[in-house]
Amino acid sequence: MPATSYPTTQRRYLNDTYLYDISSTILAVEPVPPDTSAGSNKMPYFGLVTAETVFHPQGGGQPSDVGRVVGENGVTFFVDNVRVGENAIIYHYGIFKHEMSENEDGARCVPFRAGEKVKLEIDAARRRLHARLHSAGHALDVAVLRLGLELRPTKGYHFEDHPSVEYQGKLPADKGSSERLIEALTLKIQELIEEDIATELYSTSKAEAASMLSGGVNDVAHFPEEAQVRLVSVGGNICPCGGTHVKSTKELGGVEITRIKTKKNVTKISYRISKGGKETQIS
Ligand SMILES: [Zn+2]
The missing domain is CATH 2.40.30.130 (Elongation Factor Tu (Ef-tu); domain 3)
Structure with missing residues (x-):
């Protein structure tokens, strides 16, 4: 050891x-x-x-x-x-x-x-790719919220091969077929990209983090009491996260929803990002 x-x-x-x-x-x-x-x-x-x-x-x-x-x-x-x-x-x-x-x-x-x-x-190119892949998962969460879907994100897989986010919950029957939802989510993410929303970072106490998060204390339950909690806001949605993110939704480039699959009470939404994307100018 x-x-x-x-x-x-x-x-x-x-x-x-x-x-x-x-x-x-x-x-x-x-x-x-x-x-x-x-x-x-x-x-x-x-x-x-x-x-x-x-x-x-x-x-x-x-x-x-x-x-x-x-x-x-x-x-x-x-x-x-x-x-x-x-x-x-x-x-x-x-x-x-x-x-x-x-x-x-x-x-x-x-x-x-x-x-x-x-x-x-x-490897700078790989860092930028991972930041886009990971941030696209956050953007997907925002698209889910904007469409009023009652899905709670539980797990993300932001690797280059078949990235996806898993949500607790099923798709409501009145929201139409998964093909229509794939299109609607892709459009919502496109809106976010065009809105060019800046990513924000906060490092704060567990108590203050709980007051900033929609899930309150439940969202920070796994942090030790004395922990400084790192919060990130991507596309205007705040959550605890230790990953690397693009500076603004504009830098996501192209994001496309590819597949939605529900099994029991878990809905898995897969996506892909365009090759290259918008690269940040380093000043
Ligand atoms: Zn993150």
Whole structure:
């Protein structure tokens, strides 16, 4: 088990989706036993802990960022998976790669040392894609609300392959066939995109968060009492969320509802986003 004596990782992506690289300090480099390492590569696999990060870990229905961590000595660590461990410490998993002599064994690569300054860089295109995919799920929630559907979002899957949101509740019979609803939801999301509604972020106490949310204390029941709750407003709808979001609904680009399926009391709505989308100009 990894040691957990490091401070909680500072998540720089929480305040800026478009922050793609930062400098930080190595806190630990932990070898990952081969039997638990992801993938089938033969290079030694490590879990890297830094004081701060721009990498979003997998969670909340959103995949992890990928990218690299570069040391001052030219050693590069390629990150292919990011997870949250105990005490909210973020582990960047991947492999080291640097110039090796012919006889040098990969297992003997000298990794970073604790205290070393490094540069963390994420794959920017993938970050923008994930922010759009994830924010489109929020936009779908708003479209559901605007159509007056009595569906409560319970679970999101914002990966590139078949993203969807699951809602508790069934579709009312008087709202017509699912084909008509697919069209109506797509139009509502298009309206949101044209309205160009800015995304807003709040970090607040659990009590204040409860007062801002439509579900009141039920919406924050799972947070510890002393927690600072991160709220996000996408398309004017506030909910607790730790994901990365576009700056405004305009940046969603094209979003299309593809499928609605109800099973028992769960309605799953699938969507897709256009390739490319509106890319933010970095000032
Ligand atoms: Zn979110």
